[in-house]
Each structure stands twice: as structure tokens, then as C-alpha cells.
Amino acid sequence: MIKILKIFMKKREKVAESQIIKFKNIKLDIKVRIMKATxxxxxxxxxxxxxxxxxxxxxxxxxxxxxxxxxxxxxxxxxxxxxxxxxxxxxxxxxxxxxxxxxxxxxxxxxxxxxxxxxxxxxxxxxxxxxxxxxxxxxxxxxxxxxxxxxxxxxxxxxxxxxxxxxxxxxxxxxxxxxxxxxxxxxxxxxxxxxxxxxxxxxxxxxxxxxxxxxxxxxxxxxxxxxxxxGSVDMTAIGAIAVYDAINILKTSDVVSAVSFEALKGTYYAFDNRIGDVKPHKGVKATLSNLNKLLSDSEIAEKYKDFRTQDALSIRAIPQVHGACKDTLNYVKQVIEIEMNSATDNPLIFFTDSDSISSANCHGESVAMALDFLAISLSEIANISERRIFRLLSTQYSELPPFLVEDSGVNSGYMIPQYVAATLVSDNKRYSQPSVVDSIPTAAGQEDHISMGTSAALKLLKIIINTQRILGIELMCGCQGLDFLRPLRSSSSLEFIYATVRSYVPQLSEDRILYNDIEEMEMMIKKETIVNQIESKLGQLVIG
Structure with a gap:
């Protein structure tokens, strides 16, 4: 009876703690929004x-x-x-x-x-x-x-x-x-x-x-x-919103991948900063910096540093893949910011010269190309994320219970969320086909080459939504993986993220309806909760 009472009290404390964290998350989100709006x-x-x-x-x-x-x-x-x-x-x-x-x-x-x-x-x-x-x-x-x-x-x-x-x-x-x-x-x-x-x-x-x-x-x-x-204002405006959300995605992906790294007992030697010194792409170095900060003081990482000679590429190549995507993002950000502050009307009026010039500054080729490139980049973030989900759920790779649930014969666990992620990844591949090369004549041939930049922007938004959902599924699975490594603890910063997740999505002990959990995870990422939380602990994550 005393043992049951202790378990009950422990569960109550855990629920109370999770509710406090959730309240703090809400307060932090509101504070960030107020700061951005005042x-x-x-x-x-x-x-x-x-x-x-x-x-x-x-x-x-x-x-x-x-x-x-x-x-x-x-x-x-x-x-x-x-x-x-x-x-x-x-x-x-x-x-x-x-x-x-x-x-x-x-x-x-x-x-x-x-x-x-x-x-x-x-x-x-x-x-x-x-x-x-x-x-x-x-x-x-x-x-x-x-x-x-x-x-x-x-x-x-x-x-x-x-x-x-x-x-x-x-x-x-x-x-x-x-x-x-x-x-x-x-x-x-x-x-x-x-x-x-x-x-x-x-x-x-x-x-x-x-x-x-x-x-x-x-x-x-x-x-x-x-x-x-x-002017090119519609594709540029949507592109700017997309870049903002992509920055959040790139930062979030480092956090999420670090949780999966821990759950999969990764070896941190592949994240040695010397790796970036000999392959000095800015994105690679930025990702290495983020990962090492995120994993600092982890009991799990220290215990399993020699568990394998090397990990699969979806773990070992996080710096190289995420880094390349960061480099792409920074290029696209530069293009969008230039276009945002450009004159793209036609004709252009130069009042100091008392002149007007009919030109093609309204053509959005630079923006369209950049947005197509960003679409490819974010699709790659989704691709490698889904591969980590697959490994987390496959006991032959993870050495965790099948589909991350006990009694997997009766329970399907997180089997089907991986199906969802795989489907969204497949959709992203189609959306990653470039719009800019599919120009088609308009205006009786006067506008015989157009950028299709708005189409590029709209399909990029679909990829952003899909990638947020995939990262949410990965983080949900990664946190479940950490549960099976207890009493070992991850780093203090990742444990904080784990507690944040658990304040929204409880541990999966037996099958339940999961679409609400997936939606909660998506919203946490979309509303910048994960990035706001981690940066409140570690300072700014870098993107190059």
C-alpha cells in the first residue's frame, strides 16, 4: 500500500511539474509575441x-x-x-x-x-x-x-x-x-x-x-x-515569411536530431569541431557548434560514446546535411532581403533625372530560383528526419522496444506516425520540382518568359508545413526513446526540451489516439516553442 501511494504521489508530482512547464511555455510564447508586436x-x-x-x-x-x-x-x-x-x-x-x-x-x-x-x-x-x-x-x-x-x-x-x-x-x-x-x-x-x-x-x-x-x-x-x-512583391512577401519559418525549422532540426542522437545511443566523435575545421562550410561549423552545446553534460552521450565505431549517416551526417541546408537558407535570405528593398515597378520613375525607364525589374527570377532552392533544402531536412524516425522505431537499429512501446504485439506504438512522415516526405519530393524552369508565355507574347515565382513560394509553404509535422513526429519519438534509457539523463538543455514535450504529450505506455499528439507537436514547432525554450537556456543557436 505504501509502495502504491509513493507511485501515486510521484505521478502527481510529475503531472504538476509538467503543468508548470506548460504554463511557462505559454507565458514565454506570449512574451515573444508581445515583443514582436509592440x-x-x-x-x-x-x-x-x-x-x-x-x-x-x-x-x-x-x-x-x-x-x-x-x-x-x-x-x-x-x-x-x-x-x-x-x-x-x-x-x-x-x-x-x-x-x-x-x-x-x-x-x-x-x-x-x-x-x-x-x-x-x-x-x-x-x-x-x-x-x-x-x-x-x-x-x-x-x-x-x-x-x-x-x-x-x-x-x-x-x-x-x-x-x-x-x-x-x-x-x-x-x-x-x-x-x-x-x-x-x-x-x-x-x-x-x-x-x-x-x-x-x-x-x-x-x-x-x-x-x-x-x-x-x-x-x-x-x-x-x-x-x-x-512588381515582385507577392512572391517576395511569401518568400520572406517562408525564410522566417525556415530559420525556425533549421534551428529546431538541430535540437530534434540531438534528442534522436541520444535515444539511438550515438557516438559524439563525429561531432568533433575539428571536422568543421577541415570542411569549413559555415553551415557545417554552425551545426557542430549547436550540437555540441546541446549535448554538453549528457550522461547518455558519455556512456555510449564508444557504443559503435560509427553511426548511420542519418546520425553521423547531421552536421553535413543540416549544414548544407543552413548555407542554402542564408543564400536565400540574402536574395529575399535584397528584393524586399528593391524597386520592382514598371516603368521606374527617376525624378532626379526627370526620366522614366520601362524595364523588367518586375521579373522575379532571382526570387523564384532562390525559393525553389530553399524548397529542396527543407525537403532534405524532412528526408533525414524521417530516416531517424525509421531507425528509432526499428528495434534492429535502435535496440529499443519495437515501435517504442512495451508489449508491441498488442500495441502498435508509433508505427503509423512513421507512415505519416514517409508520406509527407514523398509529397515534399514532388513539391521540390522547380517552378522557375516551367515558364510559359503570357500577354500575347509580350511577356514571353515569366518566373512562376508565386508558384515556387506556394509550394514552399507546403514543404514548410510538412517539415514541421515530420520534425514534430521525430521529437515525439525521440522523447519516447529517452524514456527507455532511464535512469540515464540527457544533457540539461535536452532534458528541459523533454520536459517541455511531456507537458503537452504524455509518455506512450499503451496505444491511444495519436493525431492529437502529432498536432500538439506540430504546433510546438510552428509557434517556435522549442527554439524559444532552448535559446532561453543556451543562448542563440547559430545558422551560419
């Missing part, structure tokens, strides 16, 4: 960062336009007005667009052209784009236009700022954009009181949404409709 972001001539964009789009930080940018936009607009009065031939101002650029537009028809451009180009199809992505596109429109190379009026750009700050989010169909034009057109419809928008959780017609937010529709002058729908 400061106003100034849209200026200085560079806008990915973190700033995410703080606006995901965490609702407010924005303002700098006085310098306002003055530059005014000068640029004055030049457009002079072009109109002089009847100068300027693409999209005094001519039609696309193959209609050979058609001259009368002065009294130019304003009609701008409204017609928005209406005709708002031709997207499919389910609505997520609100944070629409908001990100709006922010990139504001940044692009405020550089002063578009000739758009300050009033029009400030109308966009109002939509962002009031969270009036246009309904934007997800499919049909080859790289520009369509998303922005659905956004611009709301500015003129048309289309549809979400306001305070309700989907309304554009004019009603504006009215409820205390706003009125705007009228567009020459070139403004064209400027609103032009």
Missing part, C-alpha cells in the same frame, strides 16, 4: 528586414511611413503629372499595358485605364490566401511604392497603410498568379471600394469593410493602378 515599424529608405515584415504580418505591429519617404514620393508624383501634361509616351501612363503598350491612351481616358487594370487583373481563383500572407504582400507593396520609383501619390500609399494598421484584410484567391499582378489587384480592389475584405472576423464587400474601419474608397490618378499591381 514596436511601430517605420517604412523608410532604410532596409526593411524579414523580422520586421513578420512582426507586422504575423504579430500585427503597426507601421508608419517616414517623412523622407513621403517627400520622395511627392517629388516622384510631380514628375508623373508633368509627363501627363506634356503627353509624353510613358508605358502604362499614356499607353496601354502588355501587348497593348502599342496603343496610345488619351489624357481623359488615363484614369479609367487605372481602374480597369485593377478590375481586369483581379482574376485569381481558389481558396483565400492566409491573412498573414495577404498582409505581408500589402507591406511589401507599401515598401516598394515608398521608395519613390513608382510615381504613385502619397494618399494612395497611406490608404494601404490604413488597411494594414486596421487589419482590413482583402480576400485574395490563392491560385493563378504567375509571379505578380493578381494578388495585388485583389488588394487594390478594396482600396477603390470593390472586392471583398475581412474586418474583425467578418467577410464584407470592400466598401463596407472600409466604412466599418472609418475609411472611404480612393480614386486613382495616372499610373497608380499599374503601380499598385506591379
Amino acid at each position: 514596436e511601430t515599424v517605420i517604412i523608410s529608405q532604410e532596409e526593411l528586414s524579414i523580422d520586421e515584415l513578420v512582426s507586422i504580418a504575423r504579430f500585427d505591429a503597426p507601421i508608419v511611413i517616414s517623412n523622407e519617404s513621403k517627400n520622395i514620393m511627392k517629388h516622384s508624383r510631380d514628375l508623373i503629372d508633368s509627363f501627363v501634361s506634356e503627353k509624353k509616351i510613358v508605358y502604362g501612363v499614356t499607353t496601354g499595358v502588355g501587348d497593348n503598350s502599342k496603343t496610345k491612351i488619351k489624357t481623359d481616358e488615363s484614369k479609367d485605364l487605372q481602374k480597369n487594370l485593377i478590375r481586369s487583373h483581379a482574376s485569381g481563383v481558389g481558396n483565400p490566401l492566409e491573412k498573414e500572407l495577404v498582409k505581408a504582400v500589402m507591406v511589401m507593396m507599401i515598401k516598394n511604392l515608398s521608395l519613390g520609383y513608382s510615381g504613385i501619390s502619397l494618399t494612395t500609399v497611406e490608404a494601404l497603410v490604413n488597411l494594414v494598421n486596421l487589419n482590413i484584410i482583402p480576400k485574395v484567391p490563392r491560385e493563378g498568379s504567375p509571379g505578380y499582378l493578381i494578388y495585388q489587384s485583389h488588394i487594390a480592389l478594396v482600396l477603390i471600394g470593390e472586392g471583398e475584405a475581412y474586418f474583425q472576423g467578418e467577410l464584407l464587400d470592400g466598401e463596407t469593410a472600409l466604412k466599418k474601419g472609418g475609411l472611404s474608397p480612393i480614386s486613382l490618378d495616372e499610373k497608380e493602378g499599374l503601380s499598385l499591381i506591379n
